[in-house]
Amino acid sequence: METTRQQKISRLVQRELSDIFQKETYTTFGGALITPTIVRIAPDLSFAKIYVSIFSPKIDAAQVFETIQAQAKKIRQNLAGRTGKQLRIVPELAFFVDDSLDYQQNIENILNQK
Numbered sequence: 001m002e003t004t005r006q007q008k009i010s011r012l013v014q015r016e017l018s019d020i021f022q023k024e025t026y027t028t029f030g031g032a033l034i035t036p037t038i039v040r041i042a043p044d045l046s047f048a049k050i051y052v053s054i055f056s057p058k059i060d061a062a063q064v065f066e067t068i069q070a071q072a073k074k075i076r077q078n079l080a081g082r083t084g085k086q087l088r089i090v091p092e093l094a095f096f097v098d099d100s101l102d103y104q105q106n107i108e109n110i111l112n113q114k
Helices: 004-023 061-070 072-083 100-113
Strands: 033-041 047-055 092-097
Touching: 004 033, 004 047, 004 072, 047 061, 061 072, 061 092, 072 092
Parallel strands: 047 092
Antiparallel strands: 033 047
């Protein structure tokens, strides 16, 4: 069960990360559309699990995800600059691929076959 504070911080982090990804789409991520779908904050507010969905017409999504992981420190620094007045400690960021849309599509395909 998340506390109200965890929920507020997760919404703040999600909003700021989506803005960061939107502004750095062409320079860092090769034009891929990256959307943070779920942000889970640890109870001590020091760690965040971020699930991202990647839509990339030109580059393989796995390659874009590797770039995200390689740039995690820079992304955290950008987040710290944006949320410095609201957060005392900027959480450590861990990125994961959100494959729920692929899973949903797979289930729909299976159901439509019958």
